[in-house]
Amino acid sequence: MTAIDDNLAYEQSSGSGLQNHLGYRLVEWSENHAVVELDIQDHHRNRVGILHGGVLTTLMDTASGYAVCYCPVPGNLRKTVTLTLTTNFVGMGKAGTVRVVGKKQGGGRKIVFTEATAYNADGDVIGTATGTFKYQRGSDDPNGVPRDA
Numbered sequence: 001m002t003a004i005d006d007n008l009a010y011e012q013s014s015g016s017g018l019q020n021h022l023g024y025r026l027v028e029w030s031e032n033h034a035v036v037e038l039d040i041q042d043h044h045r046n047r048v049g050i051l052h053g054g055v056l057t058t059l060m061d062t063a064s065g066y067a068v069c070y071c072p073v074p075g076n077l078r079k080t081v082t083l084t085l086t087t088n089f090v091g092m093g094k095a096g097t098v099r100v101v102g103k104k105q106g107g108g109r110k111i112v113f114t115e116a117t118a119y120n121a122d123g124d125v126i127g128t129a130t131g132t133f134k135y136q137r138g139s140d141d142p143n144g145v146p147r148d149a
Contacts, residue, residue, distance in 0.1 A: 024059055026066060032104035034066030039097050051093035051126070056118055060129035061085050063102030064114035068133055080112070080133040087129045096121025110135055 019025075022044070028035035036059050038044065046052040061082055069078040102116040111134055118127035 018058070019062075022055065022058065024062065029066055029070055031070050031072060032067055034063050034070070034102045036063040036066070036100045036102070037097050040093055040095055045094075049094065051098060051120075053087075053089055056089070056093070056098070056127050057085070057087050057129070059098065059100045060087060060102070060116040060118055060127060061131065063100040064116045064129060064131040065102070065133060067102035067114055067116075068104050068107075068112045079136040081136060083111070083132040083134050085129055085131045087127060089127050091120060091124050091126035093118075093120040093126050098126070100127075105130075107133075 022038065023041065024036050024038040026034065027037050038055070038059055040051055044051055044055050064085070065080055065082065069080055071078045098118060098120060100116055100118045102114055105113040105115050107113050111132060114129075114131040114133060116127075116129040116131070117125055118129075120126045
């Protein structure tokens with residue numbers, strides 16, 4: 001197994017309460033890249049029957065955060081907090097699987113920038129987001145060196 005496989009398997013088995021409640025899953029994870037998917041259920045829809053914008057925002061935030069938290073060093077953890085997330089709703093999801101691709105766009109040692117694109121089951125773009133994230137104190141950088149700020 002590779003570090004990517006090990007880290008993905010660990011994260012898939014250690015989901016958060018929100019992840020368990022909403023039912024999204026991390027399906028791809030590597031340096032600067034993450035993909036999150038969700039099978040739309042009735043409780044994900046708003047009152048007009050489409051995927052709720054808050055759920056979609058959560059997925060874009062999650063994919064973006066994962067995109068900058070991957071660490072290839074086994075056992076090292078990288079954690080971030082979201083500083084800003086700007087979202088754009090450009091389409092809708094009604095049924096099937098929503099797929100969100102998050103990517104790191106740049107940044108430095110402490111602050112990093114992301115973008116995320118959400119696709120409906122037909123492959124149409126339904127949302128985009130740009131984000132700013134800050135590494136939490138004690139998170140390891142890609143070389144395994146703990147961050148101190």
